[in-house]
Amino acid sequence: MSSITEKTKNQKQVLTLNKLSKRKVVEHNDLITSIAKMDKTPLKMFELAISCIDTENPPKDNTVFLSKRELFAFFKVSDNDKHSRFKQSIRAMQKEAYFExxxxxxKGFDFESIIPIPYVKWNDYNDEVTIRFDQAIMPYLINLKKNFTQHALSDISELNSKYSIILYRWLSMNYNQYEHYANKGGRRQNQLSEYCNPEIKVAELRTMTDTINEYKETYHFFRYVIENSLKEISKHTHFNVTYEKIKKGRSIDSIQFHIAKKEQPQELNGEYKEREQDPAYLQGKANKEVNQQALFAEAMQSKYTMELITSTLLSPVEMTDITLMSNLQQEVYPLYKQLEEIIGLKGVRKHLEYVSNKKLDYSKPNLVKYLKTAVMRYLESGDTKQPEEDKTRYIKTKGKVAPVGSRTPDWFVPDYKNETTLEEQQELDRIKIELSDSMKK
Structure with missing residues (x-):
């Protein structure tokens, strides 16, 4: 009998989780960039409560209704102590949690301090929990026409750190703008790139995460606030995120994040589609594959591919990666062409030599982003004039100027230590022969 009861409970929990996976959270960007003076549990409970709001039909008396079953499933609480833990979380949220x-x-800035949920009601004889939002918080949650962000509630449920949640919301805010303008237009390519590769001052991020007086050692701040959070976000949410440090003088002034969205089998609202049977999806997938093959073919014939291999930034084995090569052709090679028009092919080679000599670790999925970031910053530095013979040339970086030949600037990111082995050289020769034969045909 007990096994049947346990099975029924598990089935109900699965149904509840499926229901929660359809929920989305919509909030104003000012709320996302505010200071959350609360721990992870009140912050997650606040996000759960927001997901109950119908933005088209604001709740009467600022009140929403939540079930205990949803609450316990969201927090993955199944022990006998769950009711007392629920009461403790409510108490903490009402007495200690607020947004600045x-x-x-x-003309200037307005500052508000708001306790978001001052009233919660529940009992021990039914499943309903009543949550009433403070009137002052409602403009940040309803009637949002612009400057708002939408993200999946299921992403938040898997995050176990306050900093992970805060950083995830901020990354979502930026990536949402990238998706919006990529589909609707209205932004230049470099502006789109800034949305999916957003930059933030370390001081600003410390303020947002409420760590001005915590983790004062830079190493500890990056380890516990940044790196641990990004590991959680990349593991449990729709995003894969990496970052790089931007120095000003000897200190780290800013952080640039690189956001890539994972392929998802479901839409944001959690509704699964039989995509394999959807003609529109299949046609789009076929078009994407054809386009990728065309880009790959162009990359195989591009002189910049050979320049990358010669400078050990690309190995012959990586050259066979269709996705990698098509992305290089689409995102990086046009920038190399632009650079070549200014300083010639020798100048491009010199740039690649600098990038190759920079001794930092990198991971293969980030190769395109690293190369693109390096060449974009070089182009934007304004110092792309053809260097004169026997003259020291200076490259402008953020907050400093570095002489070429003395030390490679910090923005020339990855370390590409790949040495071309005999096997790789043989593979390269084979590819060259095949490419030559295909061109003759």
Whole structure:
């Protein structure tokens, strides 16, 4: 009998989790960039409560209704002590949790301190929990026409750190803008790149994560606030995220994140589609594959591919990666062409030599982003004039100027230590022969 009861409970939990996976959280960007003076549990409970709001039909009396079953499933609580833990979480949220919101009013900033959920009601004889939002928080949750962000509630449920949640919300805010303008237009390519590769001052991030007086050692801040959070986000959410440090003088001034969205079998609202039977999806997939093959063919014939191999930035084995090569052709090679028009092919080679000599670790999926970041920053530095013979040339970086030949600037990121082995050289020769034969045909 007990096994049947346990099976029924598990089935109900699965149904509840499926229901939660369809929920989305919508909130104003000012709320996302505010200071969350609370621990992870109140913050997650607040996000769960927001997911109950229908933005098209604001809740009457600012009140929403949540089930205990949803609450316990969301927090993955199944022990006998769950009711007392629930009471403790409510108590902490009402007595200690609040947002410090800074809103730009043109003439200056308005500052607000808001306890988001001052009233919660529940009993021990039914499943309903009543949650009433503070009136002051509602403008950040309803009637949002612009400057708002939407993300999946299921992503938040898997994050176990306050910093992971705060950083995830901020990354979502930026990536949402990238997706919006990529589909609707209205932004230049470099602006789109800034949305999916957002930059933030370390001081600003410390303020947002409420760590001005915590983790004062830079090493500890990056380890516990940044790196641990990104590991959680990349493991449990829709995003894969990496980052790099941007120095000003000897200190780290800013952080640039690189956001890539994972392929998802479901839409944001959690509704699964039989995509394999959807003609529109199949046609789009076929078009994408054809386009990728065309880009790959162009990359195989591009002189920049050979330049990357010669400078050990690309190995012959990597050259056979269709996705990698098509992305290089689409995102990086046009920038190399632009650079070549300014400083010639020898100048491009010199740039690649600098990038190759920079001794930092990198992972293969980030190769395109690293190369693109390096060449974009070089182009934007304004120092792309053809260097004169026997003259020291200087490259401008953020906050400093580095002489070429003395030390490679910090923005020339990865370390590409790949030496071309005999096997790789043989593979390269084979590819060259095949490519030559295909061109003759």
């Amino acid at each position: 919101i800074k809103e730009n009013k043109g």
